[in-house]
Amino acid sequence: MPERPLAPGLRPFDAVGGWTIAVVDSLGRFGSFFAEALAVLVTPPFKIRAFVDRIHFVGYNSLLIIFLTGAFTGMVLGLQIYLTLVRFGSEAFLGPAVALSLIRELGPVLAALMVTGRAGSALTAELGIMRITEQIDALTVMALNPMRYLVVPSILAGLVTFPLMTALFDVVGIFGGYLVGVKLLGLSEGTYFGEMQTFVDIDDIMVGFWKSLSFGVIVTWVCTYKGFNVGHGAEGVARATTQAVVLSSVLILVWDYFMGSILQ
């Protein structure tokens, strides 16, 4: 039966209704994708080889960019915080200020953003190309669950590598702050590290750890979902990759605020 045309006054409501249904539908798909991944995660067989390969892909291949961004973030922090603290005669607190900024906030967030840009985008593009070239369908018709081979190993690799990448970012960043504060601006080495030991405790480290762990899940979840549900052709892969990076980055910042307010 053909649909009756809508009265012009009702069209905005129709558009809002259609948009709302589309948003709720995509959120439902997004959630059920993760629920299916969790169900596969806890049932054997476990794909150890694929997991190790994903650790290499997400973690090892991101080492250089983490090292570079960590070093320069620490150096910038060291310089800017020193220049601020020196106005109050409090430059002795440079070490804890750099360490706390990195460990609680900048380390997890910037490391996650960097890994998203490098590995997350590649993950989406790889799965997207596998989808449009029917490689994912090939797995399905072989009676092999693509979630087990392609999604779960990536999520597990995110859980393992993001905290490690964050720890590396923190250590390199603190050393960058040391180079600027101690070697360049003349602060004593004992003051930089001594005050750090006084002010940084295990709770601060755990805040960064929980954040990085959750970012690992968010980024791999978003990027594998977008790759799995790619549109048609090269344009579809390009759009999915952009969406994956943008959505992951926004969710990292939103979730960071949420975690920061809970884990004070």
Place this chain on the structure above:
Amino acid sequence: MINVEGLTKSFGPQKVLRELSLEIATGTITIVIGRSGGGKSVFLKHLIGLMRPDAGRIMVDGVDISRLRGRALDEIRRAYGVVFQGGALFDSMSCFDNVAFPLREKVRTPPDELTKRVEAALAQVGLEGVGPKYPAEISGGMRKRVAIARALVTEPEIVFFDEPTTGLDPVLVNTIHHLMLDLHRRFRFTAVVVSHEIPEIFEIADTVAMLHEGRIVEVGPPAAIQGSTNPVVQRFIKGEPDNNS
């Protein structure tokens, strides 16, 4: 035996399959022909369980696979081999590993036997020594043959071919068709082939079904199809544009 009854599928307002019915006898080669965009690939995706119909049934050995999900559907698929249009080889794996993949993951074959079976499968499609190469390093025709080797290595009962010769030169088209026929004689699987390679494909077919505007409009042995009085069939065989072109 595959029995398709009243298969209907729409994408939004567009009806792609309209109460399509077809019987595919065990051990035969059935070719589904029809124009590009006429629903052949959608039909095939229903047969291999990648799409669900809006209405109708797909009975495979008495089981309606359109109602199955998860492990129950996977059990049926264990008897399947599928050759996708582009081959769908895993590009991160060598040709050897591509062919070995279903044996390793589906059948859990011991390493010694696995190597023998993979090398035999590659030899059957005339690709001895290609194992170490990656799909990107070989030609389109070789990729299709590796895909056929991968589909047949587990000795499936039903093999689906989605336009296996698209984009190949006439010599390779002939080679692939004869390879399919040769493998069918050896393994006696049921083959469902979606193709528009007319008239070459008639040489290997037991049954030809013409799909037009979502329905099977003619079905029978190749000779009967070629002699059909149905104007739609005749226009397609002769390559004449129809009124909708």
